[in-house]
Amino acid sequence: MGKTLKISIVLLFSGLALSFANTHLSILIVCLSIVPLFVLLNESSKRRSASMGFLFGLGIGLGLFFWMIKGINHYTGNGFLYGIFVYLISSVFLGFYFALVSFITRGIYIKNIKSSRLLFLNKLCVAAAWTVLESCLAFALESFPLHYFRIGFPFVTNVYFVQLSSIGGLALLSFLTVLINLFLAEFYIQKKKLYLIYSLSILTLMFVIGSICYYSYSPVLAGKSFKVAIVSDNTNPETKWNSENGNAFANKYFQLCKDATDLQPDFIIWPETALPWTYTPDDDLLKEIIRISNTQNITHVIGINNESKVDKALYNSVFYIDKRNKVNGIYSKQILLKGIEEPLGKILVPFLSQEGFVLSRGKNQKPIQTHFGKAGNLICNEVVSENCGLEQVKNGANFLFNFSNDGWFKDNYISDLHFYYARLQAVENRKDIAVANNCGINAIISSSGSIISEKKDTSSTLVFGSIQPNNNLSLFTKFPFLFNILLILFILFYLTYLKPKTIRTDTNEKF
Numbered sequence: 001m002g003k004t005l006k007i008s009i010v011l012l013f014s015g016l017a018l019s020f021a022n023t024h025l026s027i028l029i030v031c032l033s034i035v036p037l038f039v040l041l042n043e044s045s046k047r048r049s050a051s052m053g054f055l056f057g058l059g060i061g062l063g064l065f066f067w068m069i070k071g072i073n074h075y076t077g078n079g080f081l082y083g084i085f086v087y088l089i090s091s092v093f094l095g096f097y098f099a100l101v102s103f104i105t106r107g108i109y110i111k112n113i114k115s116s117r118l119l120f121l122n123k124l125c126v127a128a129a130w131t132v133l134e135s136c137l138a139f140a141l142e143s144f145p146l147h148y149f150r151i152g153f154p155f156v157t158n159v160y161f162v163q164l165s166s167i168g169g170l171a172l173l174s175f176l177t178v179l180i181n182l183f184l185a186e187f188y189i190q191k192k193k194l195y196l197i198y199s200l201s202i203l204t205l206m207f208v209i210g211s212i213c214y215y216s217y218s219p220v221l222a223g224k225s226f227k228v229a230i231v232s233d234n235t236n237p238e239t240k241w242n243s244e245n246g247n248a249f250a251n252k253y254f255q256l257c258k259d260a261t262d263l264q265p266d267f268i269i270w271p272e273t274a275l276p277w278t279y280t281p282d283d284d285l286l287k288e289i290i291r292i293s294n295t296q297n298i299t300h301v302i303g304i305n306n307e308s309k310v311d312k313a314l315y316n317s318v319f320y321i322d323k324r325n326k327v328n329g330i331y332s333k334q335i336l337l338k339g340i341e342e343p344l345g346k347i348l349v350p351f352l353s354q355e356g357f358v359l360s361r362g363k364n365q366k367p368i369q370t371h372f373g374k375a376g377n378l379i380c381n382e383v384v385s386e387n388c389g390l391e392q393v394k395n396g397a398n399f400l401f402n403f404s405n406d407g408w409f410k411d412n413y414i415s416d417l418h419f420y421y422a423r424l425q426a427v428e429n430r431k432d433i434a435v436a437n438n439c440g441i442n443a444i445i446s447s448s449g450s451i452i453s454e455k456k457d458t459s460s461t462l463v464f465g466s467i468q469p470n471n472n473l474s475l476f477t478k479f480p481f482l483f484n485i486l487l488i489l490f491i492l493f494y495l496t497y498l499k500p501k502t503i504r505t506d507t508n509e510k511f
Helices: 003-023 035-043 046-064 067-076 080-108 116-140 153-157 161-190 193-216 246-262 284-293 386-394 414-429 482-504
Strands: 226-232 267-269 275-278 299-307 314-321 327-332 368-370 373-379 399-405 433-438 442-445 451-455 461-467
Touching: 003 035, 003 046, 003 153, 035 046, 035 080, 035 161, 046 080, 067 080, 080 116, 080 482, 116 161, 116 482, 153 161, 153 414, 161 193, 161 414, 161 482, 226 246, 226 433, 226 442, 246 267, 246 284, 246 461, 267 433, 284 299, 299 327, 299 399, 314 373, 327 368, 327 373, 373 386, 386 399, 386 414, 399 414, 414 433, 414 442, 442 461, 451 461
Parallel strands: 226 267, 267 299, 275 299, 373 399, 399 433
Antiparallel strands: 226 461, 299 314, 314 327, 368 373, 433 442, 442 451
């Protein structure tokens, strides 16, 4: 086997390992999976660095998007070949992205630095560049959440590590993840235990700081707590309501409502598009749901499409409806899925259950005022967007509700990622969050990141617990771009001042 082929196989498997770390949320693997790329980049020319990065990124895509081959055919009815086409295009896209990242990395890299201090600064700059580029990619893919990829995300699964996101967001976790991989690569290259100590020290410091943040955090209360009952019928979204199954579906909803009402909650929260049609005030099913619970002062928060009377635009919305069947608030989804909910150019490939209609973006959406404070709302993929959650909180949200439908993704890793992005939102913005998810994980997560209640069933689901409104604003919420700005300033300072100085410095200098 030739050397070039061996290198190609190593890079592809390295990318596959990183995709596995993100789909299976493995902290250990994500701390090791980029090491082979950095080792090989250290030995490569600038010209070869791009091709190495492409193979690495292609490996990530081949692992990350494999579900699309079967899934897209199943979800859209567009055929097996269409699924393969989207799978390959998505994988190649990540290949080109990491080709760019690797080319930039090789330009920053300085070989044979004997000074540990100068090497440390060089690696800081590389990790900073990876993080800034990843943040740019995340912004560009805001409407393409199925292609969303953040290197540091597996750390969100640990309640202590995730605390760092309240300081610098997910970017801080990605930065530290890349830095750990860089020092492990240097340990492999130079065989110096110092760099292994660096990597272990970063992990230890992350855990210690996270633990301090977790145990020292105290919410600034904004009124009394309230009770929520999260209900989900977990109906396969392929199943359409009709004259044959309508009564069975309705009875299932009524029983869920009765069971939730017996718990005497203040809110009953339903998933995204719980009623898969357009809202009308005379909807018989909705009226019966309200009637069942109207012996108590319960507000139903329920996903229903909403049609504007003015321009006939259709919105993916959530309605706040009181016991008198009065609508007290409507939130409409702002970040639509490109190519599925709104056209990508002229292309629209909706899910089978959506009949090909085009949705419109909600505008100037702010938190909904309730008796217990302001409720911030995140529909489906909006929970993945850091900007969407922090904007709700900046506009006064005291707690968050997340509404989703993971019926299309219940058999793959996306459902778990959806849940942990909700946890990320809770910690980043220091707000309790209730998650209502059809065929997904329904949960209540506190602003500290602790999971108060969590359940995923194949049958009907009911989750019950308390939400505590607060007025906290984390450092990340106040200054969401601060960490990336600091990284950019460091990159500029390093490239214009420190790097030229490093090249001229005596290589025998010690840290």
